[in-house]
Amino acid sequence: MSRTDKPTIAVDAMGGDHGPSVVVPGAVAAMSADADFGLALYGRTEEIQAELDPLETDGLPISIVDCRQDIDMGESPAAAIKNKPDCPIVRAMADHKAGKVNAVVSAGSTGAMVAGSIFLLGRLPGVNRPAIATQIPTIRGELLMLDVGANVQATPEQIVSFARMGEVFVREILGVQKPTIGQLNIGGEAKKGPDLCTASYELLSREDFEFIGNVEGNEFMLGPCDVVVTDGFTGNNTLKLVEGFARFLAALSERDELSDAEKHAIRPVLGVLMRDFSYEVYGGALLLGVAGISIIAHGRSSELAIQNAIRQAWMQIDHDLPSKLAAAHDS
Amino acid sequence: MSRTDKPTIAVDAMGGDHGPSVVVPGAVAAMSADADFGLALYGRTEEIQAELDPLETDGLPISIVDCRQDIDMGESPAAAIKNKPDCPIVRAMADHKAGKVNAVVSAGSTGAMVAGSIFLLGRLPGVNRPAIATQIPTIRGELLMLDVGANVQATPEQIVSFARMGEVFVREILGVQKPTIGQLNIGGEAKKGPDLCTASYELLSREDFEFIGNVEGNEFMLGPCDVVVTDGFTGNNTLKLVEGFARFLAALSERDELSDAEKHAIRPVLGVLMRDFSYEVYGGALLLGVAGISIIAHGRSSELAIQNAIRQAWMQIDHDLPSKLAAAHDS
Numbered sequence: 026m027s028r029t030d031k032p033t034i035a036v037d038a039m040g041g042d043h044g045p046s047v048v049v050p051g052a053v054a055a056m057s058a059d060a061d062f063g064l065a066l067y068g069r070t071e072e073i074q075a076e077l078d079p080l081e082t083d084g085l086p087i088s089i090v091d092c093r094q095d096i097d098m099g100e101s102p103a104a105a106i107k108n109k110p111d112c113p114i115v116r117a118m119a120d121h122k123a124g125k126v127n128a129v130v131s132a133g134s135t136g137a138m139v140a141g142s143i144f145l146l147g148r149l150p151g152v153n154r155p156a157i158a159t160q161i162p163t164i165r166g167e168l169l170m171l172d173v174g175a176n177v178q179a180t181p182e183q184i185v186s187f188a189r190m191g192e193v194f195v196r197e198i199l200g201v202q203k204p205t206i207g208q209l210n211i212g213g214e215a216k217k218g219p220d221l222c223t224a225s226y227e228l229l230s231r232e233d234f235e236f237i238g239n240v241e242g243n244e245f246m247l248g249p250c251d252v253v254v255t256d257g258f259t260g261n262n263t264l265k266l267v268e269g270f271a272r273f274l275a276a277l278s279e280r281d282e283l284s285d286a287e288k289h290a291i292r293p294v295l296g297v298l299m300r301d302f303s304y305e306v307y308g309g310a311l312l313l314g315v316a317g318i319s320i321i322a323h324g325r326s327s328e329l330a331i332q333n334a335i336r337q338a339w340m341q342i343d344h345d346l347p348s349k350l351a352a353a354h355d356s
Numbered sequence: 357m358s359r360t361d362k363p364t365i366a367v368d369a370m371g372g373d374h375g376p377s378v379v380v381p382g383a384v385a386a387m388s389a390d391a392d393f394g395l396a397l398y399g400r401t402e403e404i405q406a407e408l409d410p411l412e413t414d415g416l417p418i419s420i421v422d423c424r425q426d427i428d429m430g431e432s433p434a435a436a437i438k439n440k441p442d443c444p445i446v447r448a449m450a451d452h453k454a455g456k457v458n459a460v461v462s463a464g465s466t467g468a469m470v471a472g473s474i475f476l477l478g479r480l481p482g483v484n485r486p487a488i489a490t491q492i493p494t495i496r497g498e499l500l501m502l503d504v505g506a507n508v509q510a511t512p513e514q515i516v517s518f519a520r521m522g523e524v525f526v527r528e529i530l531g532v533q534k535p536t537i538g539q540l541n542i543g544g545e546a547k548k549g550p551d552l553c554t555a556s557y558e559l560l561s562r563e564d565f566e567f568i569g570n571v572e573g574n575e576f577m578l579g580p581c582d583v584v585v586t587d588g589f590t591g592n593n594t595l596k597l598v599e600g601f602a603r604f605l606a607a608l609s610e611r612d613e614l615s616d617a618e619k620h621a622i623r624p625v626l627g628v629l630m631r632d633f634s635y636e637v638y639g640g641a642l643l644l645g646v647a648g649i650s651i652i653a654h655g656r657s658s659e660l661a662i663q664n665a666i667r668q669a670w671m672q673i674d675h676d677l678p679s680k681l682a683a684a685h686d687s
Contacts (some may be wrong), residue, residue: 164607164608174542177549177550178550178551209593210593211505211508211593219508219509219589220509222589241593241596242593242594242595242596242597242599242600243596243599243600244603245596245597245600246597246600246601246604246607247600247604247607258542258549258550258553258590259589259590259593261542261573262540262573262590262594263597264573265572265576266573266574266597266598267573267597268574269573269574269575269576269578270577270601270604272577272578273495273577273578273601274625276577276578277495277625280495283628286624287625287627287628290621290624291625293621294605294608294622296618297608297618297621297622
């Protein structure tokens with residue numbers, strides 16, 4: 026690896042549906058004068074080099090870390106992390122732990138990123154369960170939802186920890202002075218919902234932040250608050266339903282029952298959704314609560330999504346987010 | 357109450373946001389030659405009569421059952437059922453239990469309808485937990501989802517019972533020979549999701565019906581199967597997210613960031629959604645698993661929604677649905 030004084034972002038060049046052909050140009054495009062970092066590309070050197078060759082990279086702090094193993098689809102993430110030391114995610118996490126790189130970005134297996142981050146980086150002090158946070162575009166600007174699937178179950182104390190991490194992220198990275206926090210639930214009242222929600226409501230009310238109470242699914246896309254907390258099962262289901270709306274509209278525009286005028290009408294709406302409400306703008310989900318910076322890009326990531334995922338990593342480095350997340354749990 | 361040999365549908369005339377002014381004309385409009393039932397309208401006689409007077413009801417088997425109590429917003433449904441014998445839901449359920457009416461329809465409090473149905477009618481033999489089922493329009497026709505909120509938690513055995521009830525409803529009422537059943541989950545694999553989902557998957561696989569496995573939120577509105585089973589918290593959250601989509605598009609069409617052409621484009625799409633994907637077409641949620649017929653219309657119900665909720669009740673009477681639901685649990 027080339028030496029540099031700049032922070033270095035490790036990128037799993039083999040990850041995602043398209044591998045190096047999308048990840049390498051996306052990563053290089055993320056480099057700019059105002060985001061002053063080096064890149065370490067993890068994967069098969071020859072494949073990465075073939076993608077770098079046509080790009081203008083003279084003088085840029087880009088290195089390749091050769092890795093020869095892959096995590097297979099359907100392989101247990103925990104087993105892969107243990108048994109495949111030479112796959113990009115494991116190598117990159119080990120280097121992050123050793124201080125050789127400052128963040129890891131992958132569009133590969135979410136499970137392997139979560140398992141690799143937790144096993145190899147460890148948790149931040151005071152954090153019981155790291156959570157996957159994702160930014161969701163709404164009518165009133167983006168909201169941050171967590172957990173969207175690092176764990177399938179949660180305790181009330183973990184929900185409070187999610188709220189703390191979400192608040193710190195929105196304040197530090199997005200610059201919102203006093204972020205508002207809501208709990209996803211099936212009713213507004215404190216006593217509504219399953220035991221997890223009523224107990225979490227009680228704990229959240231006692232915290233020193235702007236807890237606005239429960240938010241419901243029918244107001245979710247209107248943007249009721251800055252941070253929405255929920256357990257990973259509910260968060261993941263909610264995220265998938267929101268993602269499914271664009272698929273629904275696309276399918277709707279092909280319906281025989283519609284007039285041609287109606288079919289034509291749907292296309293510009295899809296265009297607006299793709300432009301203003303696309304995950305590509307955010308690029309990656311954020312694993313918050315591990316002792317490091319771990320960004321999980323969508324498997325279907327485009328070059329733009331990869332570029333934005335790497336910019337996410339840069340912002341977290343630049344704001345020293347892990348220290349601030351740890352400080353929020355220091356009580 | 358007037359005597360008639362026809363089945364009689366009890367209607368809470370005071371329920372919903374608009375009370376008798378919407379419920380009474382909606383109920384009368386539901387009567388027709390091919391749906392041969394009588395109506396018993398429960399509520400304040402003078403208010404109901406005032407709505408009946410301008411309508412053509414000569415010779416129609418319509419009676420009024422005077423009730424003078426109301427369930428207040430925010431009142432505990434269980435307490436209301438116990439302490440207010442003269443409110444429409446309680447009177448109607450008691451008459452249903454006594455065999456004087458054959459179904460109850462209300463656009464009033466969902467909680468009171470669930471509590472009233474369970475306490476006053478009781479459960480069907482073999483049914484541990486009644487569930488609220490709702491029909492949701494999708495690209496490939498409607499699907500029936502249950503539970504959407506009768507209970508906030510469920511056991512794997514209850515999920516199987518929901519699947520049995522959903523299958524019977526879709527076969528008997530909608531005429532689908534071999535309905536397909538899916539479980540809402542955050543991944544396709546049998547081992548995905550929380551314990552409830554993995555245990556339910558196992559049990560559902562052993563049943564004698566077309567279990568297609570897990571379905572995910574991003575394919576939900578495409579219509580992956582005829583019946584989707586889930587716990588009441590997840591089902592209610594999912595239903596609210598789906599309902600929120602139209603609100604989102606309506607808000608989107610007002611955005612300053614959009615061009616006028618884009619704003620105009622969204623309106624016909626909303627029109628299609630309102631026409632083809634509106635809850636009014638279905639009219640009511642169905643409480644399945646109680647020893648009777650209990651239809652919960654939306655609080656914001658229009659006359660059309662009330663009319664369709666009453667037609668739902670009629671179809672369940674005509675097909676003797678409770679007996680068939682009980683038979684599906686007789687093993």
